Amino acid sequence: MPQQVPRLIAVFVVALAALIGARMALVPDTFGDLGHYRAAAVDSITAHPKKYAGHAECSLCHGPIAEQRLTSNHRTVTCEVCHGPAAQHTTAPMDIKPTAPRERGLCPLCHSYNPSRPTGFPQIDEVAHNPLTPCITCHDPHAPEPPEVPEECSACHGQIARQKAVSHHTNLQCTVCHEAREEHKVNPRANRPSKPVQRSFCGVCHAQDDLSGERIPQIDLRSHGEPYMCWQCHYPHRPESG
Ligand code: HEC
Ligand code: HEC
Ligand code: HEC
Ligand code: HEC
Ligand code: HEC
Ligand code: HEC
Ligand code: HEC
Ligand code: HEC
Known part of the structure; x- marks a missing residue:
């Protein structure tokens, strides 16, 4: 028999003895009684003082x-x-x-x-x-009321309202261009107002063939800025003519 075999056997015997010794000394008594955990842990956890009453x-x-x-x-x-x-x-x-x-x-x-909170x-x-x-x-912590609904769009869209106020569009109400249901003011993100989607929307006032408002600056709707949307060049809340 080669001499390294008895040496290997000796190493295995020592390692096995160490493992059994460690298991007996370190693994708690009730380990494994009820499952792969210390059964007595159930009692020691229930013995902790209760913090929350419910x-x-x-x-x-x-x-x-x-x-x-x-x-x-x-x-x-x-x-x-x-x-x-x-x-x-x-x-x-x-x-x-x-x-x-x-x-x-x-x-x-x-x-x-x-922004990661739920919509509304x-x-x-x-x-x-x-x-x-x-x-x-202002709010009762035990019964916070739904807030009073603000009348003005500017309560929440202050920046847009301030820009519009000093622009050529100052006399246009927000609702000329946006259809906003009352619910938008209560639950804004779940009830979005409409936004113009077609060039012809601005054309109602600005197209050359519109003869109603003579003081309104006019353009040729068919050629002016084609094929882009008007608001890709003119900020609708503060339009400039160039
Ligand atoms: C056994 C009766 C009892 C139970 C159960 C009880 N409370 Fe009270 N609580 C009282 C009394 C009595 C006072 C003192 C009232 C006073 O100081 O005028 C009080 C006062 C309070 C106060 C006022 C502290 C302050 O700074 O004014 C709060 C808040 C409170 N309790 C919350 C709770 C909560 C939350 C629970 C449930 C986990 C609870 N209570 C369960 C009897 C109770
Ligand atoms: C959103 C947070 C919030 C919740 C939920 C809440 N409280 Fe309060 N509670 C407060 C605040 C803030 C005050 C202080 C109010 C004050 O000083 O006007 C208060 C005050 C109290 C007081 C002192 C008496 C009073 O009315 O000023 C008691 C008692 C109390 N709460 C019990 C409770 C109990 C019982 C519950 C559950 C049914 C509860 N609270 C739920 C925030 C809360
Ligand atoms: C643990 C989270 C939590 C805390 C803390 C909390 N709230 Fe609330 N609050 C809520 C929830 C949930 C609602 C109901 C939301 C819904 O109906 O969609 C709510 C609703 C409200 C509303 C009603 C708004 C509306 O438009 O309907 C107000 C106002 C409010 N809370 C104020 C407060 C105040 C003031 C405090 C502090 C005293 C407070 N909340 C603390 C979770 C919280
Ligand atoms: C001076 C009174 C006042 C104070 C202070 C106040 N609020 Fe308000 N809160 C209001 C009013 C009025 C509204 C409704 C109009 C608005 O949105 O501004 C409101 C609306 C809300 C809403 C509903 C918003 C929505 O979009 O539905 C919540 C939530 C709220 N407040 C929470 C708070 C919290 C949290 C605090 C403290 C950090 C606070 N409020 C302090 C008066 C107040
Ligand atoms: C209570 C506050 C509040 C009021 C009042 C309010 N809004 Fe809004 N509005 C919001 C919020 C919040 C958004 C969503 C912004 C976002 O998600 O970026 C929004 C979005 C919008 C949008 C963009 C919709 C989209 O799809 O991009 C328009 C247009 C708009 N509002 C118009 C109006 C008009 C017009 C009024 C007045 C009739 C008004 N809003 C009143 C809070 C309000
Ligand atoms: C002349 C028509 C017009 C008027 C008046 C107008 N808007 Fe707009 N608004 C638009 C157009 C067009 C867009 C779309 C812009 C885009 O898609 O880039 C828009 C977009 C918006 C948006 C989306 C965010 C943004 O800045 O693009 C909000 C919010 C909004 N408008 C609110 C308002 C409010 C509040 C008022 C009144 C103070 C108002 N608008 C007045 C035409 C108008
Ligand atoms: C309800 C009618 C109306 C609608 C709809 C409208 N506008 Fe206007 N717009 C006006 C008026 C009125 C003026 C000029 C006011 C003044 O300065 O005398 C104007 C001025 C302008 C100007 C400035 C022209 C200059 O001389 O500098 C531009 C650019 C403009 N609008 C673009 C738009 C765009 C883009 C849209 C669509 C999103 C739009 N408008 C929708 C009525 C309207
Ligand atoms: C590609 C960019 C672009 C697009 C898209 C565009 N415009 Fe213009 N717009 C301009 C420029 C640049 C000027 C200034 C030079 C000019 O008068 O041609 C102008 C000028 C204007 C003027 C002022 C004319 C005057 O006589 O004072 C109005 C009104 C106008 N545009 C409305 C619109 C409307 C309505 C739309 C959509 C149908 C639109 N624009 C699309 C770039 C654009």
Whole structure:
């Protein structure tokens, strides 16, 4: 027998002994009793102190608030999302009180503008939206109302409105060119207004054969700027003639 074979056998015996020794010393007793994990872990995890009580608990003592929330826009936002873990409070309500997020910080976590949020989710620009005032001055956190619908297009499209105001088109209402349903102001991204899609739209006022407005500068619709759309050359909210 070649002499390296007994040496190899010795190495394997030592390695096997080390493995068995390590397994006996390090693997916990109850490992494998119920599956590929330590069975006693179930007990030690349930022994952790409970941190969250769940909103059903809160309604036992804060009935009116709980009821108000259930029918409000915040019905899907549970109490402890805003008030933090409050299990200890439910057993000793007077001694341990949850915090109430009265500053501006919390609400923007869900409501600040972010293009990846679902279409129509109510969002605001945290910096521009009534700055410095706490959100709860105007919105009830337990029953935030749908906001009043702004009358003017400029409430949300300020920049476009400001440009139009100093342009040749200053006297044209937005709705001359855009058909906007009332719902657009409530849920803008889900109800988009129309936009002009054809050259003939601008031609209604600017085509040479339109004789109605003599003060309106006119072009030959058939040749002028063909084959491009008018707004590829003229910004419709502040058109220039060159
Ligand atoms: C056993 C009754 C009881 C339960 C259950 C209970 N609360 Fe309270 N809670 C109280 C009492 C009592 C007060 C103190 C009222 C006071 O100070 O006037 C209080 C006060 C509060 C306050 C006010 C703290 C402040 O700064 O003013 C908040 C917020 C609150 N509870 C949230 C919760 C939430 C969230 C839950 C559910 C996880 C909950 N409570 C469950 C009894 C309860
Ligand atoms: C969107 C966040 C939010 C949610 C959800 C919420 N709260 Fe509040 N809660 C607040 C804020 C902010 C205040 C402070 C209001 C104030 O000072 O006017 C407050 C105040 C309170 C108070 C103090 C009493 C009062 O009316 O000022 C209690 C009690 C309370 N909340 C319980 C609850 C319970 C119970 C729930 C679940 C049914 C809940 N809250 C859900 C944000 C929230
Ligand atoms: C955990 C996320 C979350 C937090 C935090 C939160 N909200 Fe909301 N909010 C929502 C959801 C969800 C809706 C319902 C959206 C819907 O109906 O499409 C909502 C609706 C609203 C609405 C109604 C808007 C509309 O046009 O219908 C207002 C106003 C509002 N929240 C204000 C607040 C204020 C103020 C705070 C802070 C006190 C706050 N929210 C904190 C998730 C949140
Ligand atoms: C001074 C009062 C005031 C304050 C402070 C205020 N809001 Fe508003 N909020 C309004 C009004 C009015 C509207 C409806 C008109 C508008 O969109 O500007 C509104 C609309 C909203 C909407 C609905 C937007 C939509 O597109 O449906 C949300 C969400 C909102 N606010 C959240 C907040 C949050 C979060 C804060 C704090 C960071 C806050 N608000 C502070 C008055 C206020
Ligand atoms: C409550 C705020 C708000 C009001 C008020 C509002 N809009 Fe909008 N509008 C929006 C938002 C938000 C968008 C989407 C912007 C985006 O997704 O880039 C939009 C988009 C548009 C678009 C582009 C549609 C598209 O497909 O590109 C037009 C056109 C428009 N609005 C016209 C109007 C007109 C006209 C009015 C007045 C009758 C008006 N809007 C009032 C918020 C508003
Ligand atoms: C003379 C017709 C005309 C008027 C008046 C007009 N628009 Fe437009 N608007 C257009 C055209 C055309 C487009 C399409 C531009 C494009 O597709 O590049 C457009 C595009 C838009 C868009 C999409 C974003 C952008 O800038 O391209 C918004 C938002 C919008 N308009 C809002 C308004 C608002 C708000 C007013 C009133 C303050 C208004 N428009 C007045 C013709 C007009
Ligand atoms: C409802 C009628 C009307 C519609 C529709 C209209 N315009 Fe105008 N436009 C006018 C009027 C009126 C003026 C001139 C106002 C003034 O300065 O006296 C004007 C001026 C202009 C000018 C400036 C001309 C100059 O002399 O500098 C351009 C460019 C223009 N429009 C382009 C467009 C385009 C592009 C569209 C389509 C998106 C359009 N217009 C749709 C009425 C309209
Ligand atoms: C390829 C670019 C282009 C396109 C597309 C275009 N224009 Fe022009 N437009 C110009 C230029 C450049 C001028 C200034 C020189 C001129 O008068 O030809 C002008 C001038 C104008 C004038 C002012 C004429 C005057 O006598 O003062 C009006 C009105 C006008 N365009 C409307 C339109 C309308 C409406 C459309 C769509 C049917 C349109 N344009 C498409 C480039 C374009």
